[in-house]
Amino acid sequence: MEEKQDKAAGKAPKSEQTRALILETALRLFKERGYDKTTMRAIAQEAGVSVGNAYYYFSSKEHLVQGFYDRIAQEHQAAVEPILEGGEKDLTVRIRGVLLAWLDIAGPYHEFAAQFFKNAADPDSPLSPFSPESEGPREAAIEVHRRVIRGAAVKVDPELAEPLPRLLWLQQMGLVLFWVYDRSEGAANSRRLVERLAPVTARAISLSRFRILRPLVTDLHDVLSDFMPTAAGMAASGKPKRTGRKS
Numbered sequence: 119m120e121e122k123q124d125k126a127a128g129k130a131p132k133s134e135q136t137r138a139l140i141l142e143t144a145l146r147l148f149k150e151r152g153y154d155k156t157t158m159r160a161i162a163q164e165a166g167v168s169v170g171n172a173y174y175y176f177s178s179k180e181h182l183v184q185g186f187y188d189r190i191a192q193e194h195q196a197a198v199e200p201i202l203e204g205g206e207k208d209l210t211v212r213i214r215g216v217l218l219a220w221l222d223i224a225g226p227y228h229e230f231a232a233q234f235f236k237n238a239a240d241p242d243s244p245l246s247p248f249s250p251e252s253e254g255p256r257e258a259a260i261e262v263h264r265r266v267i268r269g270a271a272v273k274v275d276p277e278l279a280e281p282l283p284r285l286l287w288l289q290q291m292g293l294v295l296f297w298v299y300d301r302s303e304g305a306a307n308s309r310r311l312v313e314r315l316a317p318v319t320a321r322a323i324s325l326s327r328f329r330i331l332r333p334l335v336t337d338l339h340d341v342l343s344d345f346m347p348t349a350a351g352m353a354a355s356g357k358p359k360r361t362g363r364k365s
Contacts, residue, residue: 191255214316
């Protein structure tokens with residue numbers, strides 16, 4: 119009944135409000151206390167909910183970070199709409215805009231990003247961007263890069279339509295790693311990297327239409343597909359997903 123009243127009033131259902139409150143509280147505590155020193159019990163207490171209720175929405179701290187990944191992906195998708203749908207056809211401008219938009223969205227979380235990066239770097243961790251648990255935000259990011267190419271005034275061979283967006287996502291992951299360790303004011307070095315990287319990437323994509331260079335892109339994608347710890351690769355390894363509650 120309460121959920122229906124919220125919808126009728128134009129508000130998010132109470133369950134969504136509670137979930138958002140827990141996530142907001144967790145992000146604040148991660149920033150204030152550090153990821154490792156923040157417990158689910160502390161998050162629940164600060165959010166004013168029971169521990170059981172906190173676990174109902176997020177079964178572990180790792181799943182809270184997954185909620186953070188989802189939020190970043192959603193905010194990034196919204197932020198890049200003017201770039202992707204505003205009529206800009208220049209590939210360099212589109213790549214630059216999408217990457218700088220990500221830096222803008224992630225900026226407020228820079229202080230504690232490195233704190234849980236060591237967990238994300240663990241290939242067995244659900245926090246890994248290559249994990250099965252991260253499939254949603256990962257595919258959302260790849261779709262953004264797919265739209266970057268699709269709306270640009272550049273000819274791309276149909277054979278490269280699938281690998282190129284994934285390669286652009288891997289480039290973004292390299293930027294994320296650089297950003298995590300970037301201590302320049304306002305992540306200025308990360309922004310300079312984007313400015314240097316965007317035209318080089320756009321030029322490489324433009325040149326890939328030539329038959330003599332096309333196999334290089336395909337081979338690079340095949341190597342990365344075979345050896346990067348993707349969700350499919352992790353599933354094939356037979357390693358079970360982590361389950362259960364954690365503090």
